[in-house]
Amino acid sequence: MARTGKDYYRILGVPENAAAATIKTAYRKLAKQYHPDANPGNPAAAERFKEVGEANGVLSDPSKRKKYDQMRKLGAFGIGGARAPGAGTTTSTTGFSFEDLGGLGGFSEIFSSIFDRARKEGGPRTGGPSKGRNVEYSVDVLFTTAAVGGKVALSVPITEKCAQCKGSGGAPGAAWKRCEECSGSGSVSFGQGTFAVKRPCPACAGRGRKSAEPCGSCDGVGKLRQNRKLHVSVPPGAQTGSKVRIPGHGESGESGGAPGDLIITFKVKPHRFFRRDGNDIQTRVDINLVQALLGTKIRVATVSGNKAELRIPPGTQPGTRFRLTGRGVRRDGKAGDQIVEVRVRVPEALTPEARERVEELADLPDVKW
Ligand SMILES: [Zn+2]
Numbered sequence: 001m002a003r004t005g006k007d008y009y010r011i012l013g014v015p016e017n018a019a020a021a022t023i024k025t026a027y028r029k030l031a032k033q034y035h036p037d038a039n040p041g042n043p044a045a046a047e048r049f050k051e052v053g054e055a056n057g058v059l060s061d062p063s064k065r066k067k068y069d070q071m072r073k074l075g076a077f078g079i080g081g082a083r084a085p086g087a088g089t090t091t092s093t094t095g096f097s098f099e100d101l102g103g104l105g106g107f108s109e110i111f112s113s114i115f116d117r118a119r120k121e122g123g124p125r126t127g128g129p130s131k132g133r134n135v136e137y138s139v140d141v142l143f144t145t146a147a148v149g150g151k152v153a154l155s156v157p158i159t160e161k162c163a164q165c166k167g168s169g170g171a172p173g174a175a176w177k178r179c180e181e182c183s184g185s186g187s188v189s190f191g192q193g194t195f196a197v198k199r200p201c202p203a204c205a206g207r208g209r210k211s212a213e214p215c216g217s218c219d220g221v222g223k224l225r226q227n228r229k230l231h232v233s234v235p236p237g238a239q240t241g242s243k244v245r246i247p248g249h250g251e252s253g254e255s256g257g258a259p260g261d262l263i264i265t266f267k268v269k270p271h272r273f274f275r276r277d278g279n280d281i282q283t284r285v286d287i288n289l290v291q292a293l294l295g296t297k298i299r300v301a302t303v304s305g306n307k308a309e310l311r312i313p314p315g316t317q318p319g320t321r322f323r324l325t326g327r328g329v330r331r332d333g334k335a336g337d338q339i340v341e342v343r344v345r346v347p348e349a350l351t352p353e354a355r356e357r358v359e360e361l362a363d364l365p366d367v368k369w
């Protein structure tokens with residue numbers, strides 16, 4: 001697996017010629033700061049903790065550090081040797097493979113899988129049944145669907161139990177043996193002393209035993225990431241940030257545990273004509289000068305999809321607001337209204353004939369223009 005090269009010196013905040021003791025001190029300080037136990041539920045901190053551990057794993061080992069420094073000098077990272085003179089900070093841009101560094105790949109990969117798994121499962125497994133993780137998903141909803149309710153189609157990426165091996169990770173019929181990495185306990189400790197973290201064993205995915213032949217469908221993981229297609233009901237009056245919980249549609253549980261829930265957050269798209277104001281819908285329509293003067297009937301779009309008839313009385317002023325009762329958002333047995341603000345369009349140019357007629361109008365006695 002190719003991974004992007006990282007500037008371990010920058011991660012630990014130490015100079016390139018830092019002594020082993022300096023590296024150790026910097027690592028201890030950062031590991032304490034970003035330790036998952038001190039930052040529960042903080043994936044960014046977990047990511048930093050992982051990075052710091054990765055950096056320390058390389059820089060604290062003289063032979064790995066030597067290899068790493070050589071790669072760095074060759075500019076393999078887009079850092080080090082390739083750096084512009086005088087540049088204060090370095091960034092890693094060029095991808096390189098940890099495999100180039102020999103033994104490092106395995107180390108970093110184990111580290112990644114430990115944390116990925118820990119993140120996925122919310123901590124070390126105890127072996128008993130545990131409920132599957134909840135999955136949060138955000139979905140765009142049309143303005144009118146949110147206003148009157150309806151359904152939206154979703155395709156949610158969910159990690160599900162592998163159907164072929166039923167989550168065991170072993171090829172059907174293959175023999176099982178005790179996992180040697182964790183001596184069958186299912187968990188491993190990473191780090192030392194106060195920094196030690198217990199995580200599910202990456203070699204056996206916390207099972208404590210390994211199949212002689214991994215499942216071909218999931219590579220022995222027992223889970224697969226799949227897109228689950230489903231339709232979700234949008235309640236009338238849904239707003240951006242409204243959530244619905246669909247029990248049992250999250251990730252599958254462990255050891256017979258119940259699946260988690262799917263939690264959908266709606267994001268209502270703005271509409272070019274309608275605007276929400278509580279349960280009311282605000283709209284604006286244009287009428288022309290003659291319609292404003294003489295009055296008319298117009299048809300106005302409503303959120304239900306039907307058009308409503310609106311009577312404009314003679315002598316309607318620009319900016320007049322009309323109320324279409326019950327044409328707003330229907331929620332909790334109550335319905336809001338649709339407010340229609342009328343704008344009056346005035347012709348920008350007149351033909352000579354029209355101009356003459358308007359001038360005649362202007363001369364009419366008894367009309368207060
Ligand atoms: Zn194991």
Ligand SMILES: [Zn+2]
Nearest residue numbers: 162165215218
């Ligand atoms: Zn499988």
